[in-house]
Amino acid sequence: MISATDQQDVKKEKILEAAHHRFLHFGYSKTTMNEIAGDLSMSKALLYYYFPDKSQLYVAVMRKVADNYLKSLTDRINTFANLKEAFIFQIDTQHDFIVTNYNFFDYFRLNEQNLPEMIWEIVARVHESETELLVSAITTEVERGQIKPVANPNEIVEVLLDALHGVRAKSLSHKKTMFPNKEHLDEIRSKRLLLADIFIKGLMY
Amino acid sequence: MISATDQQDVKKEKILEAAHHRFLHFGYSKTTMNEIAGDLSMSKALLYYYFPDKSQLYVAVMRKVADNYLKSLTDRINTFANLKEAFIFQIDTQHDFIVTNYNFFDYFRLNEQNLPEMIWEIVARVHESETELLVSAITTEVERGQIKPVANPNEIVEVLLDALHGVRAKSLSHKKTMFPNKEHLDEIRSKRLLLADIFIKGLMY
DNA sequence: AAATTGATAAATTTGTTAAAAAAGTCAGGA
DNA sequence: TCCTGACTTTTTTAACAAATTTATCAATTT
Numbered sequence: 001m002i003s004a005t006d007q008q009d010v011k012k013e014k015i016l017e018a019a020h021h022r023f024l025h026f027g028y029s030k031t032t033m034n035e036i037a038g039d040l041s042m043s044k045a046l047l048y049y050y051f052p053d054k055s056q057l058y059v060a061v062m063r064k065v066a067d068n069y070l071k072s073l074t075d076r077i078n079t080f081a082n083l084k085e086a087f088i089f090q091i092d093t094q095h096d097f098i099v100t101n102y103n104f105f106d107y108f109r110l111n112e113q114n115l116p117e118m119i120w121e122i123v124a125r126v127h128e129s130e131t132e133l134l135v136s137a138i139t140t141e142v143e144r145g146q147i148k149p150v151a152n153p154n155e156i157v158e159v160l161l162d163a164l165h166g167v168r169a170k171s172l173s174h175k176k177t178m179f180p181n182k183e184h185l186d187e188i189r190s191k192r193l194l195l196a197d198i199f200i201k202g203l204m205y
Numbered sequence: 206m207i208s209a210t211d212q213q214d215v216k217k218e219k220i221l222e223a224a225h226h227r228f229l230h231f232g233y234s235k236t237t238m239n240e241i242a243g244d245l246s247m248s249k250a251l252l253y254y255y256f257p258d259k260s261q262l263y264v265a266v267m268r269k270v271a272d273n274y275l276k277s278l279t280d281r282i283n284t285f286a287n288l289k290e291a292f293i294f295q296i297d298t299q300h301d302f303i304v305t306n307y308n309f310f311d312y313f314r315l316n317e318q319n320l321p322e323m324i325w326e327i328v329a330r331v332h333e334s335e336t337e338l339l340v341s342a343i344t345t346e347v348e349r350g351q352i353k354p355v356a357n358p359n360e361i362v363e364v365l366l367d368a369l370h371g372v373r374a375k376s377l378s379h380k381k382t383m384f385p386n387k388e389h390l391d392e393i394r395s396k397r398l399l400l401a402d403i404f405i406k407g408l409m410y
Numbered sequence: 411a412a413a414t415t416g417a418t419a420a421a422t423t424t425g426t427t428a429a430a431a432a433a434g435t436c437a438g439g440a
Numbered sequence: 441t442c443c444t445g446a447c448t449t450t451t452t453t454a455a456c457a458a459a460t461t462t463a464t465c466a467a468t469t470t
Contacts, residue, residue: 007442011442033432042443043443043445044432044433045443045445046443048433048434049441049442052434053434155399156399156403159396159403162374162376163367163400164371166367166369166370166372166373166374166375169370169374170366170371173317195368198364198408199407200407202406202407212413213412213413237460238462238463239461239462247414249461249462250414250465253462254413257463259462411470412469412470413469413470416465416468417464417466418466419465421462422460422461422462423460424457424458425457426455426457426458427456428454428455430451430454431450431451431452431453432449432450432451433450433451434448435449436446438444439442439444440443
């Protein structure tokens with residue numbers, strides 16, 4: 001027998017899917033609760049039965065999206081042959097994550113200031129997970145004797161992540177095209193790989 | 206005898222000073238041509254005699270500010286004992302430049318898209334100058350045999366500048382305080398120095 | 411002629427308000 | 441417990457007037 005709670009979870013899941021679809025294609029502000037309800041052939045009121053309001057629905061979708069990303073990270077932790085592999089994985093995985101969810105994050109970019117606290121918690125979780133992956137890779141590489149022991153791997157990783165972010169931000173700013181195209185993205189990727197290379201050598205003996 | 210053109214230049218200079226003062230303290234949108242004229246006890250119409258419009262006045266001030274910065278860079282080119290010194294100089298000089306002109310750049314940040322072409326030319330000049338300084342420092346260090354020969358120093362420097370920018374951007378985003386305070390700035394500086402250190406080691410043999 | 415101004419025109423921003431759209435609520439039905 | 445239609449409240453949009461600011465120009469001074 002299927003419990004009521006399970007049924008609810010199934011329906012909630014359906015709603016999350018529909019909402020994700022809308023948010024992903026049209027962004028937060030350009031999708032209405034009516035439309036999401038319409039997509040599911042249900043009344044708007046029912047959405048409010050399952051989720052308290054629009055922004056918390058968005059947060060729930062975000063959490064799901066983030067959890068998927070998180071999982072793809074934790075699945076691979078400690079599976080790398082060397083530090084470089086780990087760096088490349090981080091660069092490509094994060095890149096893919098951002099590109100495939102580009103529109104979804106418009107709400108995020110638009111409000112920047114005064115976002116619900118929960119959003120920041122999710123962001124923090126993601127960041128921690130990214131950090132963890134790389135810290136672990138560095139620690140392993142130290143144990144293997146490939147690079148110098150580092151006093152504070154966390155600090156190193158944070159600087160690396162900031163730096164990688166900078167490569168993206170700088171390349172994308174003052175480009176007219178609202179949408180990053182293939183060439184840009186390739187340019188960013190190769191710059192990041194160059195940075196990663198130098199960085200790794202910088203950690204060696 | 207003082208030529209009419211010299212007189213004009215003197216007066217233009219006065220106007221640039223007054224405009225800079227206003228832009229620096231209140232930003233572009235919060236200063237009016239009337240106020241600038243008032244500061245100089247002249248009529249607003251006279252401003253338009255010397256400068257075609259507000260935005261070109263701003264650009265002229267910007268050019269002056271940028272030229273000063275540029276000069277501080279070219280003055281020091283090829284005067285560094287080693288690569289690290291050059292990097293530190295770059296970090297500190299640029300940092301100082303941005304902090305002392307923080308408000309002045311609000312116009313810059315606010316419009317981001319659709320800025321007058323001249324602004325981008327100035328930005329490009331500054332960027333080239335920063336790049337030149339660092340490329341020269343790297344080339345010198347290669348000649349000294351301190352680091353490995355690099356195929357494309359320009360590429361390396363560009364990545365470094367992007368990365369340094371990233372350290373700043375990441376640390377400053379999602380901080381509520383419109384104004385970066387001392388502690389933030391110190392944190393950014395030390396992160397940047399760490400990055401520079403790793404980077405330099407990454408360029409060694 | 412070159413430098414300057416007051417008056418005035420043109421453009422932009424700000425404030426107001428009404429209509430439209432969207433968010434969010436609720437009494438009641440299956 | 442799940443669900444809806446009808447309803448209320450809040451937010452966004454549009455239109456327009458008022459106020460501010462940019463920009464121009466004929467007239468005046470140096």
